[in-house]
Amino acid sequence: MEASLSALPERIADIDQLEEVLSRPDAALERDLAAAEGDILVLGVGGKMGPTLARMAKRAAPGRRVIGVARFSEPETQEKLDGWGVETIRADLMDPKALAGLPKAKNVIFMAGRKFGSSGDQPLTWAMNTFLPGLVAESFRDSRIVAFSTGCVYPFVSIDEMGSTEDTPPNPPGEYANSCVGRERMFQHFSAQYGTPGRLFRLNYAIDLRYGVLFDIAHKVSDGKPVDLSTGHVNVIWQGDASRYALRCLAHATNPTSPINISGPETLSVKWLAEAFAKRLDTQPVFSGQPAPTAWLTNTAEAMKLFGYPGISVATMLDWVADWVARDMPSLDKPTKFENRDGKY
Incomplete structure (x- = not known):
């Protein structure tokens, strides 16, 4: 019997428990997946979020095939997925022959992409983030496709507003965005051409205890390093909630595909977050810079209407992250660079 979201631990003891909590389904996800029949193919499953999302899908629909595809440069990721009952295929998605040979699952979660290192090799970034989606959209024209995107497609907006809505025209800084x-x-072009239903999953700052905006802030507070306030406000969401929403989007796909903003509904002050961590870590925060009047913020009213409030609150995330950092638990060593305002990563 799967543990429910209501039975949350006061602390996350280790990586095994973290991955179990991150991949917990709920009844709403099980209902939505029941309405979105067919196998589930996760392209780019080897990233930060892919393994627990694929595991969650298998836990929510144990009788269905859940297939994860990646290059698996870290073999232990493939081993974990296999152990969780997720079928794995080692493939380079940029290879048209490999892409053509993949199972034509009815449901596709597209998670492949490139962010960090983008400024060092812009052509590869564009190939991964634009050319590959075209290949996938054409190859899986008969599937539902939930394509991971980012709130970074929006321009900066005033912190006095409620964030960009799905109707805000994309106009971001930097080549990555x-x-x-x-x-x-x-995805929009091929959805319109072939009638492919889907969603463009504009995610802002998923939180895992091993990386993320909260981890970055907590680590600086713990180490006595200055917290840069230049980007003074953020939206965040527990990665498990983001994974649930992504999978539920399969049952809420539109034709043609359409964007949906995914994050927590709160606009959080970076200064307040640092002070909250300092209290939990029994130290004093150090700051640099001044908060800008604008930030990358999204309005998640549409997601809240469809899916309800996230299962994990900001206060719980603060407690878990502070405890993890205080015990010097493992990090993925992948800073979010959320402070950057020039779009270079």
Whole structure:
């Protein structure tokens, strides 16, 4: 019997427990997956979020095939997925022959993409974020496709507003964010051409205890390093909630595909977050810079209407992250660079 979200631990003891909590389904997900019949194919499953999302899908629909595809440069990721009952296929998605040979599942979660290192090799970034989505959208024209995107496709907005809505025209800074606009345009083009239902999953700052905006802030507070306030406000969401919403989007796909903003509904002050961590870590925060009047913020009213409030609150995330950092638990060593305002990563 699967543990429910209501039975949450006060602390996350280790990576095994973290991955179990991150991948917990709920009754709403099980209902929505029942309405979205067919196997589930997760493309780019080897990233930060893919393994627990695929595991969650298998836990929510144990009688269905859940297939994860990646290059698996870290073999232990493939081993974990296999152990969780997720079928794995080692493939380079940029290889057209490999892509053509994949199972034509009715449901596709597209998670492949490139962010960090984008400024060092812009052509590869555009190929991964724009050319590959075109290949996938054409190859899986008969599937439902939930394509991971980012709130970075929006321009900065005033912190006095409620964030960009799905109707806000994309106009971001930097090549990375513009390549993500290109990704969306490819899925939109082929969705309109072939009648492919889907969603463009504009995610802002998923939180895992091993990385994320909260981890970055807590680690600086713990180490006595300055917390940069230049980007003074953020939206965040527990990665498990984001995974549930992504999978539920399969039952809420539109034709043609359409964007949906995914994050927590709160606009959080970075200064307040640092002070909250300092209290939990029994230290004093150090700050640098001044908060800008604008930030990358999204309005998640549409997601809240469809899915309800996230299962994990901000206060719980703060407690879990502070405890994890205080015990010097493992990190993925992948800073979010949320402070950057020039779009270079």
